Amino acid sequence: MREIRRIVIVGGGTAGWMTAAALALRLLGKDGEARWSLQLIESDEIGIVGVGEATIPPIRNFNAFIGLDEDEFLRETGGSFKLGIEFVDWGERGERYMHAFGDVGRPLDALPFHQHWLRLGAPGSLADYSLNNQAALAGRFMRPRPEMAGSPLAGIAYAFHFDASRYAALLRRHAEAAGVQRTEGRIARVERDDGSGHIRRLVLQGGQVVDGDFFIDCSGLHALLIDKALGVPFEDWSHWLPCDRAWAVPTASCGPLLPFTRATAQESGWQWRIPLQHRTGNGHVFASAFVDEATARETLLSQLEGEALAEPRIIRFRTGRRREAWVGNCVAIGLSSGFLEPLESTSIHLIQSAILRLIELLPDTEFASANAAEYNRQFAAEMESVRDFIILHYKLTRRGDSPFWRHCRDMAVPESLWARMDLFAAAGHLDRRGQELFSEPSWLQVFVGQGLRPRGHHPLAELSARPRAQAFVDDVRTVVRRCVEVMPSHADFIAAHCAAP
Ligand SMILES: Cc1cc2nc3c(=O)[nH]c(=O)nc-3n(C[C@H](O)[C@H](O)[C@H](O)COP(=O)(O)OP(=O)(O)OC[C@H]3O[C@@H](n4cnc5c(N)ncnc54)[C@H](O)[C@@H]3O)c2cc1C
Structure with missing residues (x-):
């Protein structure tokens, strides 16, 4: 086995610096520096896309993985906490709902909460049973209290809003401290090996040459390596996601x-x-x-x-994905690999999961095609499941007041999404497939929020005595309300823990 030694990251946006920080931690620690070098090239002249400021809860795992202290991170990036996304005027004008992180209610008699709720005729709003939803509407926040087992306060799920440029700068400091070398300059030419087609070197404007064994394309929408040099086709999804x-x-x-x-x-x-x-x-x-x-x-x-x-x-931008994100000795991470539009704030998460996947399948100089094939299989599955979730928001509109919304309402959607919609419409079944990102409460809130009420419910819900089920549902609502009452305001929490200077 021959190790790859020189890893070159092209691009210093969120994708580039997240990749650099994470790889530095895994590869350059202990005696790693003697084995690997990590170089990042970015162009101040081109700059970064500079948006991408809302995230979803797994970002907390990434920050912890690279050793970022959460309060320091929020101070440095001017960040705030995020409990969910409120959708206004989506189902119909004048309607609003929230896709809140975390659970909606809790199970009873081995059935999910919403099955009992449906069986009782869907009393109140689904929002009443979600701690995150009620806390968000009340402008309150606190971190979870794991010691309060059994209370919704034990498991509050949250993410962040932050300034993308400041996040990139913070990651850069961490990555450089861990041994990543940064080169400023605009790449003018990419040279490939005649035989294997692998990328061999990058030539910067001004003539500087950067050789490498493995290249990570984080050049954003420019897709400098994966598209311009390697010509990997783009699978266009704009017929389902028309915003561009x-x-x-x-x-x-x-x-x-x-x-x-x-x-x-x-x-x-x-x-x-x-x-x-x-x-x-x-x-x-x-x-x-x-x-x-x-x-x-x-x-x-x-x-x-x-x-x-x-x-x-x-x-x-264009919605869709690269047919393959890993080809030969190059893997594309971030916008260069594809983009689904910002609606559910998933792009930074997709960067994070791409990095973890790459670390797991880190190649040697043989560049076994099996590694790339497995990487690309997981990449495609992840992109497609997130794609379906985003399409759902458009497809389930009942708006007919503009050509855009009529198009969305009437468009055909992927088979995989039809199947889920049919399943939910019948009896409220939610089917999480494998390790996919969005879990049952996410799909539930969007289905119901956009106005799809199932025709029935799970037959087993009838086995729970109606008064008992009613008391249970009422209790969940009361507990949620009481929990929100003890939470501090979001602004007070930030002032106490992580106010930006
Ligand atoms: C409108 C919009 C809103 C978004 N909102 C969200 C959101 O809320 N949440 C979320 O998770 N994601 C969001 N995203 C996605 C998010 O912005 C990106 O995933 C994230 O910023 C990563 O971008 P990047 O690093 O891939 O690209 P960029 O930030 O564009 O970085 C590209 C880098 O490549 C360098 N580069 C390019 N060409 C060359 C060259 N020839 N030579 C040298 N260097 C070069 C550039 O200098 C730059 O450093 C949004 C995206 C868009 C378009």
């Missing part, structure tokens, strides 16, 4: 610091609102087949809640 542009603009903070992201449906797309400590991130994601860029810009500016702090910036 975003205007982004920061505003001054106004109103209370909310512990959730808001996604408000617009005529031809939707608008995000991400509260940070020092500003609010806003963006209008839209489909250029349905609205022109100038009109979309006006829509964004007319809906802002605070004073704009900069000129809006446009980002153009």
Whole structure:
């Protein structure tokens, strides 16, 4: 076996620096530095995409993995806590619901909570039974208290909002301290081996040459290696996910610091609102087949809640994925490997899981095709399951007030999603497949939130005596309310633990 020795990461955005920090930790510790070198190339002139400020709970595992202290991370990035995403005007104009992290209720008689709820005629709103949902609406937050076993407070699930540029800078400091070498410059040429087709070296503008054994393409939407050098085809999913542009603009903070992201449906797309400590991130994601860029810009500016702090910036993208993310001696991580649009804040998570997958399947110089094949299989499965979850939000709209929403409502969706929708519509069955990212409570909240009420419920729910089931459901609602009452406000929690300087 011959080890790969020189690993080159192209790109210093969130993907590049997350990869560098994690690989440095796993490869350069102990006597690793003698075996491997890690070099990252980024171009200040090109810059980073600079969005990507909302996350989902597994980010906490990544930060812990690379040894980031959570309070320090929040102070450094001006970050805030996130308990879920509120969807406004998605099912129908005037409606709102939350996809909150964590559980909705708890099981009874070996059946999930929602089966009893359905059997009782769906009393109240599903939101009443989710601690995260109620805490978010009340603007409250605290970290879980594992010692309070049996209470919802023991397992509060949360993620973060943060400033993407500051996160990249923080990761860079960690990665450089762990031995990653950074090179600034614009890559002008990629040279490949005539026989194997493997990438051999990168030539920077100005002539500097960087040789490597293994290359990680974190060059974002430029996809410098995986696309421009290797020509790996892109599987286009825009017929299911038609949004392909975003205007982004920061505003001054106004109103209370909310512990959730808001996604408000617009005529031809939707608008995000991400509260940070020092500003609010806003963006209008839209489909250029349905609205022109100038009109979309006006829509964004007319809906802002605070004073704009900069000129809006446009980002153009395509939804879909690379047919293969790993080819030969190159693996693409981050936007270069594909993008699903920002609706459920999954992109940073996909970076994180790609890094862990790469560490698990780390190649030697033989570059066994089995490693790449397994990597690509997992990559495809993960992207497709997240894709289906995002499509669901569009497909389940009942809006018919604009061509965009009529298109979404009437479009055909992947077979895999149809099957899930049918299953839920019949008797509320939720089927988590393998290790997929979104678990049953996530699918449940979106199905119900978008207005799909199952025709029936699980027959076994009838075995629980109705008064007992009713008392159980009422108790869950009361416990949730009481738990929220003891939580501090989000703003007070941040002031006490992790206020940015
Ligand atoms: C509108 C929008 C909103 C988003 N919102 C979210 C969100 O809320 N949550 C989430 O998880 N994700 C979100 N994402 C995705 C998220 O922004 C990205 O996954 C994340 O920022 C990683 O980007 P990246 O590092 O792959 O690319 P980039 O940040 O673009 O970095 C690319 C790097 O490659 C370098 N580079 C490129 N070409 C060259 C060259 N020739 N020579 C040298 N260097 C080069 C650049 O200098 C840069 O350093 C969003 C994306 C978009 C488009």
